[in-house]
Amino acid sequence: MYGVWTPEQVRAAEEPVLARTPEGALMRRAARGVAQVALAELARRTGGVTGRRVVVLTGAGNNGGDGLWAGYELRRRGVAVTAVLLSPDRAHPAGLAALRKQKGRVVTAVEHGVAAVDRADLVLDAIVGTGASGGLRPEAATLADAAATAGVPVVAVDIPSGVDPLTGVPGERSVHAAATVTFGARKPVHVLAAPRCGPVTLVDIGLGPELPPAPVTVLEAPDVGARWPVPAPGDDKYTQGVVGVAAGSATYPGAAVLAAGAAALATSGMVRYAGSAADEVRAAWPEVVATDTVGEAGRVQAWVVGPGLGTDDAGAQTLADVLDAGLPVLADADAVTLLGQHAELREKAAGAPVLITPHAGEFARVAELSDDRVGSTRRAAADLGVTVLLKGNATVVAAPDGRVLVHPAGSAWLATAGTGDVLSGVAGALLAAGLDPWWAAGCAAFVHARAAEIGADGAPVPASGVQRALPAAIRAVREEAR
Ligand SMILES: NC(=O)C1=CN([C@@H]2O[C@H](COP(=O)(O)OP(=O)(O)OC[C@H]3O[C@@H](n4cnc5c(N)ncnc54)[C@H](O)[C@@H]3O)[C@@H](O)[C@H]2O)[C@@H](O)CC1
Numbered sequence: 016m017y018g019v020w021t022p023e024q025v026r027a028a029e030e031p032v033l034a035r036t037p038e039g040a041l042m043r044r045a046a047r048g049v050a051q052v053a054l055a056e057l058a059r060r061t062g063g064v065t066g067r068r069v070v071v072l073t074g075a076g077n078n079g080g081d082g083l084w085a086g087y088e089l090r091r092r093g094v095a096v097t098a099v100l101l102s103p104d105r106a107h108p109a110g111l112a113a114l115r116k117q118k119g120r121v122v123t124a125v126e127h128g129v130a131a132v133d134r135a136d137l138v139l140d141a142i143v144g145t146g147a148s149g150g151l152r153p154e155a156a157t158l159a160d161a162a163a164t165a166g167v168p169v170v171a172v173d174i175p176s177g178v179d180p181l182t183g184v185p186g187e188r189s190v191h192a193a194a195t196v197t198f199g200a201r202k203p204v205h206v207l208a209a210p211r212c213g214p215v216t217l218v219d220i221g222l223g224p225e226l227p228p229a230p231v232t233v234l235e236a237p238d239v240g241a242r243w244p245v246p247a248p249g250d251d252k253y254t255q256g257v258v259g260v261a262a263g264s265a266t267y268p269g270a271a272v273l274a275a276g277a278a279a280l281a282t283s284g285m286v287r288y289a290g291s292a293a294d295e296v297r298a299a300w301p302e303v304v305a306t307d308t309v310g311e312a313g314r315v316q317a318w319v320v321g322p323g324l325g326t327d328d329a330g331a332q333t334l335a336d337v338l339d340a341g342l343p344v345l346a347d348a349d350a351v352t353l354l355g356q357h358a359e360l361r362e363k364a365a366g367a368p369v370l371i372t373p374h375a376g377e378f379a380r381v382a383e384l385s386d387d388r389v390g391s392t393r394r395a396a397a398d399l400g401v402t403v404l405l406k407g408n409a410t411v412v413a414a415p416d417g418r419v420l421v422h423p424a425g426s427a428w429l430a431t432a433g434t435g436d437v438l439s440g441v442a443g444a445l446l447a448a449g450l451d452p453w454w455a456a457g458c459a460a461f462v463h464a465r466a467a468e469i470g471a472d473g474a475p476v477p478a479s480g481v482q483r484a485l486p487a488a489i490r491a492v493r494e495e496a497r
C-alpha cells in the first residue's frame with residue numbers, strides 16, 4: 016500500500032526541507048526526475064533522444080521552473096528544446112537562464128508555441144502544479160489542445176494542468192497526460208483522476224520524514240492477496256463465515272443471482288439466500304441454501320441486503336430485521352435508499368459494523384456529495400457512523416474513524432448493469448469471514464476491478480462475466496502476495 020497527501024500537506028513538508036537544502040537543489044532534483052522520464056518516453060516512442068523535439072509549456076510558478084530546468088537537462092542530452100512562456104515576465108529566472116545558456120529556444124507568442132507543438136515528439140506540461148486554481152486559461156488551453164490534436168504525447172510535471180490537484184476534477188479545459196512525474200509524495204489527483212495522469216513516477220525529494228500520516232491509502236495487490244480468506248486444514252463450512260444474502264425479488268431475481276453467486280465465489284464458507292428469488296438462485300447456484308425470508312434463513316455471520324430489494328414497507332422491514340441481528344451488514348442499492356428515507360434505520364445502523372456501497376445518486380440520498388469525493392465520503396462515514404464505499408471510476412472508502420482508501424479502477428469495464436450486485440456479494444462474503452468493513456470494502460473493490468479487467472480482456476464484459484472472473488482475480492492477487 017502507499018499513501019497520498021494533500022497539496023497543502025506536501026507544501027508544509029517542503030518548507031523545512033527547503034530551509035536546510037541549498038537554494039534550487041530541490042527543484043533541480045525534481046527536474047532531473049522529469050528529464051529522465053522524458054528521455055525514456057522519447058527513446059520508447061521514437062527510438063532515440065538526440066535531435067528529438069521537446070516543447071516545454073511553461074507557466075508562471077515553480078511548476079514552470081521545474082519544466083525549464085528539465086528542458087536544460089534535456090538540452091544537455093542533445094534534445095532540441097523549445098520553451099513556450101505563458102507569462103514571459105514571471106518565468107522562473109534561474110531555470111530560464113539555464114535553458115538559454117544551453118541554447119534552448121524560447122518563444123512567447125502562442126502561435127509560435129502551437130507551431131512548435133505541432134512538430135514536437137513530446138510536450139512537457141509545466142503550466143501549473145499544486146498552486147493551481149481552476150481549469151486552464153485560454154492560451155494554455157490552446158497549447159494543450161494543439162498537443163492533443165497533433166497526437167503529441169504529454170508528460171505532466173507534478174500534475175496534469177487544469178485538473179484539480181485535491182479533488183481530481185478536470186476544469187473545462189485540461190491536460191490529458193501520457194505520463195506524470197510527481198515529487199515528494201503522490202497527491203489525490205493521481206489516484207482520483209488516474210486516467211488523466213497515465214503512469215505516475217514519484218521522485219524522492221526527501222520529504223519522507225516531514226510528512227504526517229497519510230490521509231488517504233491506496234491498496235496494492237499484495238495487501239489484498241495476503242488478507243484474502245482461504246480455508247485452513249481445521250476449517251469447515253461454518254468456521255469460515257456464513258454470509259446471508261437478502262436481495263432480489265420476483266421482479267428482479269438477477270440481483271440476487273449475481274450477489275449470491277459472487278459471494279459463493281469469493282470465499283469458501285457458505286452462502287444462504289433469503290428472499291422471493293429463491294428458485295432462481297437455487298437454479299443458478301445449487302450450493303446456496305435458499306429460503307423465502309430472513310427469519311427462516313438460519314445462522315449467518317454477516318448479511319448482504321439491498322440489491323433488488325425494493326423500497327416499500329417489506330423492504331424496510333427486511334433491512335430493520337437484518338440490522339437488528341447485530342451482525343456485520345453490507346447495505347447496497349435499495350437498502351441505501353431506505354437508510355436515506357428512514358431515520359430509525361439510520362439510528363440502528365450508526366455505530367454498528369455496517370458498510371454501505373452507494374453510487375453517486377444513492378450517496379446523495381444519505382449525505383451531501385460535493386466535487387471533493389474523499390472529503391464527502393469521510394464526512395458521510397463520520398456522520399452516519401458506518402463505513403461508506405462510494406462507487407466510481409475511483410472508488411473511495413471511508414470508515415467512521417477517519418481511515419480513507421481510494422481504489423483507482425484501472426479500466427472502465429465495470430460501468431455496466433449488475434456489477435454493483437457482484438461487488439456487494441464479494442464484500443459481504445469478506446465481512447462474514449471476519450474482515451473489518453474498511454478492509455472488506457477495499458479488498459472487494461480491488462478484486463472486483465481486477466475481475467472486470469480479466470473478464471473483459473479488451474472487449475465489454477457483462478456483470479455475469481465479471482462474476483465468472485472472480486476466481487482468476489483472487490488467484491492473481493494471492494499470487495502477487497507470495
Ligand atoms: N517548493 C518547492 O521547492 C518545490 C516545488 N516544486 C514545484 O512547484 C510547484 C508548485 O509551485 P507554485 O506554488 O509556484 O505554483 P504553480 O507553479 O503550481 O502555479 C502557480 C502559478 O500558476 C498560476 N496559475 C494558477 N492557476 C492557473 C491556471 N488554472 N492556469 C494557468 N495558470 C495558473 C498562478 O498565477 C501562479 O503564478 C509544484 O507543483 C512543483 O511542480 C518542485 O520543484 C519541487 C520543489
Ligand SMILES: [K+]
Binds near residue numbers: 140141143144171175
Ligand atoms: K503541470
